[in-house]
Amino acid sequence: MEQLLDQFLHFLIVEKGLSKNTIEAYSHGLTRFLNHLRGKGVQEIRDVDKFHVRGFLLALKKKNLAAKSIVRNLVAIRTFFRFLIEEGILETNPVEELESPKVAKTLPEILTLKEIEQILEQPNLQTPLGIRDRAMLEMLYATGMRVSELTHLPTHQVNLEGGYVLLYGKGSKERIVPLGSEAMKWVTQYLKTAREILAKGKESPSLFINRSGKGMSRQGFWKNLKDYGRRACLRKRITPHLLRHSFASHLLERGADLRSVQMMLGHVDISTTQIYTHVTGERLKKIHQRYHPRG
Numbered sequence: 260m261e262q263l264l265d266q267f268l269h270f271l272i273v274e275k276g277l278s279k280n281t282i283e284a285y286s287h288g289l290t291r292f293l294n295h296l297r298g299k300g301v302q303e304i305r306d307v308d309k310f311h312v313r314g315f316l317l318a319l320k321k322k323n324l325a326a327k328s329i330v331r332n333l334v335a336i337r338t339f340f341r342f343l344i345e346e347g348i349l350e351t352n353p354v355e356e357l358e359s360p361k362v363a364k365t366l367p368e369i370l371t372l373k374e375i376e377q378i379l380e381q382p383n384l385q386t387p388l389g390i391r392d393r394a395m396l397e398m399l400y401a402t403g404m405r406v407s408e409l410t411h412l413p414t415h416q417v418n419l420e421g422g423y424v425l426l427y428g429k430g431s432k433e434r435i436v437p438l439g440s441e442a443m444k445w446v447t448q449y450l451k452t453a454r455e456i457l458a459k460g461k462e463s464p465s466l467f468i469n470r471s472g473k474g475m476s477r478q479g480f481w482k483n484l485k486d487y488g489r490r491a492c493l494r495k496r497i498t499p500h501l502l503r504h505s506f507a508s509h510l511l512e513r514g515a516d517l518r519s520v521q522m523m524l525g526h527v528d529i530s531t532t533q534i535y536t537h538v539t540g541e542r543l544k545k546i547h548q549r550y551h552p553r554g
Contacts, residue, residue, distance in 0.1 A: 260293050260304050267342050278429050280407075288335040304343065309353045312336060367504040369538060374493055375400055375505060381487035387453035388470065392483055394442075394449035395467055395475075398424070399499060401442035403506030403524050406499035410475045414466045419443055428525035436523050507535045 268286055271277045277285075295315045301307060312333075319329050336354055343349040370378075379396050383389035399409055408426050416425040422443055423435050438446070446466075458472045465474030481499060488497030495501070503524070510520050521532040 260296070260302075263304055263343065263348065264289055264293065264339075266346075267339050270342060281429065284331065285335045285338070288332040289339055292332065292336055305349060307353050309356065312354050367508075367534065367538060368495060368501065369508045370493075370495065370497075370501060370505040372509065374491070374495070375502070377491040377493065378484075378487050378497070381490045387456045390445075390449050390453040391457065391467060392487070394445040394453075395480060396484070396487070396502075397442040397445040398438070399502045400506055401439040402426075402436040403503045403510075404436065405503065405525075406477050406480060409499070410465075410467065410477050410480055412466045413464045415464075417446065417466060419447055426525065429527070432525060432527070434522060434525050504535070504538075507532070508538050511535050511539050 264286070267289070268282060271282055271285060292312075292315055295318060296307060296311060299311065299314070301311060315336075316329055316333060319332060333354070340349065340352045340354055344352055379393065379400070382392040382396070384393060395409060398404070399406070402424060404412075404424070404426055405428065408428065412424070412426075417438075418424070419438075422438050424438055426434050426436060428434060449467075454466075454468065457468050457470055461472035463472060463474055467475045467480075469475055469479060477499075484499060484502075485497055488495070507520050507524060510523075511517070517529060517532055517536065520535065521529050524532060526532045
């Protein structure tokens with residue numbers, strides 16, 4: 260069964276071009292599934308039936324795994340068996356008629372514009388690291404990019420004259436996102452005054468580098484962001500994704516169309532972007548209840 264899993268993961272990398280994170284998630288979930296099967300005495304993939312899969316999902320539930328995580332495991336199993344059918348390894352799919360667990364849609368939390376500004380004001384602009392952090396925060400909020408896209412961003416993908424950044428998201432899909440005047444101003448200042456000092460003569464393709472002259476890590480930036488949220492005395496759990504949520508919601512609140520926001524976020528399916536219309540709708544309801552005389 261491990262050999263079939265290796266073939267499947269190779270297929271996802273070569274044929275589907277999925278991201279490293281997605282491949283790792285599939286690998287982790289399916290390895291756990293195969294271990295569960297082995298524990299039940301199942302040695303051949305053709306002996307797996309829907310009851311084995313149900314038993315695995317139930318075992319995950321007993322471990323208090325979140326419903327979303329259970330669904331992700333089921334998606335990995337479905338895709339795996341679909342691959343085995345297409346390759347002619349199996350004739351029937353044991354999960355074809357299996358229903359997915361119901362997942363309650365939770366609305367993403369967002370920051371207010373004032374809270375965003377409070378975070379942006381925290382970096383110490385008297386230091387190269389502070390200027391770098393201000394540029395990173397401005398770019399993250401201006402574009403709604405993922406934190407991995409920010410920390411891995413090569414300098415040549417930023418066009419300050421044109422005012423846009425070229426991004427490669429999930430599945431290496433290309434998109435162009437406007438930068439906005441504030442982000443352009445701070446990235447320009449970072450390049451002129453701070454990056455060379457941090458580089459210490461070293462060459463790095465990354466736009467944003469650490470004090471050693473190497474590209475920033477996701478963990479390093481996340482740690483800095485949490486610290487700035489703490490300094491701003493914000494009670495919310497501050498994450499890079501929170502700024503992405505806020506970017507989308509603030510655009511929609513001010514009249515941006517859903518399709519444009521979808522393109523900027525790099526969502527393949529517009530239904531993923533539609534969650535933000537619920538966020539803005541909920542906010543409008545609260546405003547109405549608070550200020551309408553008969554609310």
